[in-house]
Amino acid sequence: xxxxxxxxxxxxxxxxxxxxxxxxxxxxxxxxxxxxxxxxxxxxxxxxxxxxxxxxxxxxxxxxxxxxxxxxxxxxxxxxxxxxxxxxxxxxxxxxxxxxxxxxxxxxxxxxxxxxxxxxxxxxxxxxxxxxxxxxxxxxxxxxxxxxxxxxxxxxxxxxxxxxxxxxxxxxxxxxxxxxxxxxxxxxxxxxxxxxxxxxxxxxxxxxxxxxxxxxxxxxxxxxxxxxxxxxxxxxxxxxxxxxxxxxxxxxxxxxxxxxxxxxxxxxxx
Numbered sequence: 083x084x085x086x087x088x089x090x091x092x093x094x095x096x097x098x099x100x101x102x103x104x105x106x107x108x109x110x111x112x113x114x115x116x117x118x119x120x121x122x123x124x125x126x127x128x129x130x131x132x133x134x135x136x137x138x139x140x141x142x143x144x145x146x147x148x149x150x151x152x153x154x155x156x157x158x159x160x161x162x163x164x165x166x167x168x169x170x171x172x173x174x175x176x177x178x179x180x181x182x183x184x185x186x187x188x189x190x191x192x193x194x195x196x197x198x199x200x201x202x203x204x205x206x207x208x209x210x211x212x213x214x215x216x217x218x219x220x221x222x223x224x225x226x227x228x229x230x231x232x233x234x235x236x237x238x239x240x241x242x243x244x245x246x247x248x249x250x251x252x253x254x255x256x257x258x259x260x261x262x263x264x265x266x267x268x269x270x271x272x273x274x275x276x277x278x279x280x281x282x283x284x285x286x287x288x289x290x291x292x293x294x295x296x297x298x299x300x301x302x303x304x305x306x307x308x309x310x311x312x313x314x315x316x317x318x319x320x321x322x323x324x325x326x327x328x329x330x331x332x333x334x335x336x337x338x339x340x341x342x343x344x345x346x347x348x349x350x351x352x
Contacts, residue, residue, distance in 0.1 A: 089181035089209045090257035104314025105349040108135040110153035112162030114329040121335035127180040130346040138186035149319045164190045168206040175207035183210040200232040210234035210257045252288035263297040274298040279311040302348035309352040
């Protein structure tokens with residue numbers, strides 16, 4: 083079972099004591115290649131990211147927009163696969179304790195072996211998992227998914243999620259809730275929704291689990307606006323796009339640090 087000392091839980095406990103909001107960064111594991119991806123993880127952690135979501139490269143990322151699709155493609159072409167993602171986590175854990183959440187689809191996890199993947203990922207140093215296309219209700223009714231307690235299971239809640247399902251997701255999500263500011267695929271929005279405050283307030287009625295909001299955050303002003311309502315913000319496509327724009331640069335990690343530092347500082351200032 084996921085331990086009470088899970089790094090995600092410890093991080094939110096520390097942030098509550100400090101009256102600070104969490105900055106959650108998403109990157110595609112292995113983009114643009116293994117070594118520079120490891121450098122990017124180091125840079126994000128050193129810049130102050132509180133949690134890192136690590137995308138597991140997949141050939142059919144149907145919930146992702148073109149930016150994240152291309153990142154997965156670059157990683158796959160660089161030789162990344164599910165086992166190499168675990169190698170990447172092990173390498174990161176040699177120097178850093180920042181919580182890692184695996185952002186993935188069911189197919190690569192199921193092909194690896196559902197329980198084995200959870201156990202191997204936790205042993206490598208992962209703390210949570212967000213399975214984009216596995217409804218918790220389906221997992222609960224399928225024996226193949228019964229033994230999956232080695233990692234915290236984080237759930238998505240969208241503005242269009244029906245009330246009954248929203249309650250189930252809020253009650254069962256571990257670590258934090260990923261609240262979408264808008265519907266659609268990743269990277270498809272120019273700005274966060276202005277109704278975030280109301281969305282977060284509705285979820286808060288259902289659970290004490292921390293709520294982090296993502297989709298559309300690209301600058302410090304947006305980070306402050308969203309963080310003023312939520313327990314944390316999630317920045318994904320803007321980070322991945324920065325990696326994409328500098329994928330041929332040996333100093334891509336340094337370029338990314340320059341981009342994320344003002345966002346992290348803004349989030350922590352709220």
